[in-house]
Amino acid sequence: xxxxxxxxxxxxxHALSIGAKRLETLAANMANADTPHYKARDIDxxxxxxxxxxxxxxxxxxxxxxxxxxxxTASEATLYRTPxxxxxxxxxxxxxxxxxxxxxxxxRYQASLDFxxxxxxxxxxxxxxx
Amino acid sequence: xxxxxxLDVSGSALSAQxxxxxxxxxxxxxxxxxxxxxxxxxxxxQPVFAELLRAAGQNGTSGVRVAGIxxxxxxxxxxxMPGHPxxxxxxxxxxxxxxxxxxxxxxxxxxxxYQNNVEVMNTVKQLMLRTLQLGxx
Numbered sequence: 129x130x131x132x133x134x135x136x137x138x139x140x141x142h143a144l145s146i147g148a149k150r151l152e153t154l155a156a157n158m159a160n161a162d163t164p165h166y167k168a169r170d171i172d173x174x175x176x177x178x179x180x181x182x183x184x185x186x187x188x189x190x191x192x193x194x195x196x197x198x199x200x201t202a203s204e205a206t207l208y209r210t211p212x213x214x215x216x217x218x219x220x221x222x223x224x225x226x227x228x229x230x231x232x233x234x235x236r237y238q239a240s241l242d243f244x245x246x247x248x249x250x251x252x253x254x255x256x257x258x
Numbered sequence: 259x260x261x262x263x264x265l266d267v268s269g270s271a272l273s274a275q276x277x278x279x280x281x282x283x284x285x286x287x288x289x290x291x292x293x294x295x296x297x298x299x300x301x302x303x304q305p306v307f308a309e310l311l312r313a314a315g316q317n318g319t320s321g322v323r324v325a326g327i328x329x330x331x332x333x334x335x336x337x338x339m340p341g342h343p344x345x346x347x348x349x350x351x352x353x354x355x356x357x358x359x360x361x362x363x364x365x366x367x368x369x370x371x372y373q374n375n376v377e378v379m380n381t382v383k384q385l386m387l388r389t390l391q392l393g394x395x
Contacts, residue, residue, distance in 0.1 A: 144389075145260070148260040148261050149260050151260070151261065151264055151382060151385070152260045152261070152263050152264050152267070152319050153319055155264040155267050155268055155319075155375075155378045155382065156267045156319035156320055156321065158268075158271070158371075158374050158375060158378055159267050159268055159270060159271030159274075159321055159322050159375060159378075160271075160307075160309060160320065160321075160322050161371055161374075162274075162275075162278075162307050162322075162367070162371060163307040163308060163309055163322050164306075164307065164308075166309060169319075223370075223371075223374065227374065230378065230381070234381050234382075234385060237385055238385065238388065241385075241388055241389060241392060244392060245392055245393060248392070248393045249393075
């Protein structure tokens with residue numbers, strides 16, 4: 129039964145969860161804009177999304193309590209940003225770039241919310257037989 | 259939901275930047291405090307930031323913490339004022355080595371950083387509220 133709803137909602141729940149992790153990463157970059165030796169990170173959204181869609185099982189399977197599951201898809205797609213200019217204290221955060229990326233990530237997150245909301249509406253109408 | 263972590267991260271940044279603003283205020287307030295000896299003079303302070311490493315399973319995002327507040331190693335300014343009540347035998351008074359221009363630049367950078375993090379928190383709070391309304395009529 130779960131499969132039907134998963135297929136109906138499509139990529140949007142995954143896009144929402146990866147979008148949230150990306151917002152978290154960009155917020156951490158902006159918070160650490162003055163920390164020495166901090167390296168700015170970002171998530172490759174496309175790669176993470178396609179990985180989330182193909183491996184529907186998600187983390188590695190664990191059958192024993194001592195097995196360690198693998199990382200989730202978003203942390204695997206986290207890469208370091210190429211620094212735009214050299215800095216004395218080893219910090220690679222460019223605040224303007226991070227602000228622009230944060231604005232873009234926020235808009236994408238809202239778009240995913242809208243799409244998901246519409247899909248849920250569609251499912252509801254189908255269940256009611258409208 | 260990861261968005262709750264953003265509030266933690268941005269909150270830690272607000273706290274660290276306000277410590278920075280506090281040290282700037284402290285330096286500027288004590289800029290003209292005279293002393294008889296070089297050791298007794300006020301030394302300008304600076305916070306040192308470090309990453310606040312959170313649990314390993316949270317995508318590796320980290321907030322910021324104040325690792326410590328260092329005092330400037332620069333020697334205090336000596337001024338020859340024989341009439342000053344705190345002058346030593348040679349007539350010199352020691353003033354703190356506070357550079358007002360540097361402190362103002364520090365203050366502008368700290369307040370800009372503070373505003374950025376407040377914007378982040380506001381945006382994320384709105385996104386979280388909209389997420390809660392998902393699927394409602």
